[in-house]
Amino acid sequence: MKTKLDIANCQSCVCFNLRKASRAITQFYDHALKPADLKVTQFTILVAVTRADSITISTLAKHLVMDRTTLTRNLRPLEARGFVRVEAGSDQRTRYVSVESEGERVLERALPLWQAAQQKIVKKLGVQSMRDLLKTLSETVSISQQAP
Amino acid sequence: MKTKLDIANCQSCVCFNLRKASRAITQFYDHALKPADLKVTQFTILVAVTRADSITISTLAKHLVMDRTTLTRNLRPLEARGFVRVEAGSDQRTRYVSVESEGERVLERALPLWQAAQQKIVKKLGVQSMRDLLKTLSETVSISQQAP
DNA sequence: TAACAAAAGGTGTAACCACACGTAAAGGCG
């Protein structure tokens, strides 16, 4: 049957394999960050906000290559736990996100945990492989975004 | 400030970059599969079930490197639309998944769409880069799963 | 300046994801 043959190809689906790896490594990092009671997504957002100091939701979403509405909802748990603050800017349309002191504290606790997890991955993968991986991932993002 | 310096490193977080690429490419494939009214996750599951013919939920989850409970819920929309059937086996604990004829039909329609999307990515990335990417992704999955 | 377009953001809806916990069936063993 023709379909059966075509299906064999799907093993090499870039999307499937990326999603699979994404799931696996997310569990790895989530587990590593457990002592800080942070998910890796939350850690990522917290880092981005800290780095930016004060930033609108849309701009932050662009930085993270994340849908604006996704970010809005992902900020909710962080806001509820007092890690970030969201407030209107002088332009009444905008909302600025900034880190609260409680957020800084949890980030201090999470950073070494992240570092350890990252180290483990880099060590097993090898520095060069990781560099290549990050480069290809970056290209993949670019490709995915062009040509709607 | 020490924290600020540490934070600079997080740009190279393997997890963040994998998740970012995963989001981007998922949108790319989802868009490509839109004419077949399938998400890439659903396409993936449909392919895996078709390939396996008839398979328990747990085994299928292992194949897809996906949490069993996630798969249970991901099957729901496919079941609701009559693409797959889930029924108990002779072992009363197990539930076997198989493709319905409606599922085969939609898969026929989706396959060329997937092929086109995949082709675009491979062409832009280059065959060798893609091969390296898949290899590294596979390693990443293995690494993430060892050492709890 | 009034009208219209662009920018920033939220909500409804629906899917994806997994941990913690619970249930029932099957298998193994004293």
Place this chain on the structure above:
DNA sequence: CGCCTTTACGTGTGGTTACACCTTTTGTTA
């Protein structure tokens, strides 16, 4: 045979993801 462990699976809960659609505010232009 009765007890215990393992296996297979579902649900509750809470977070992640994004499309479609809507509102408000700002900027532009006829």
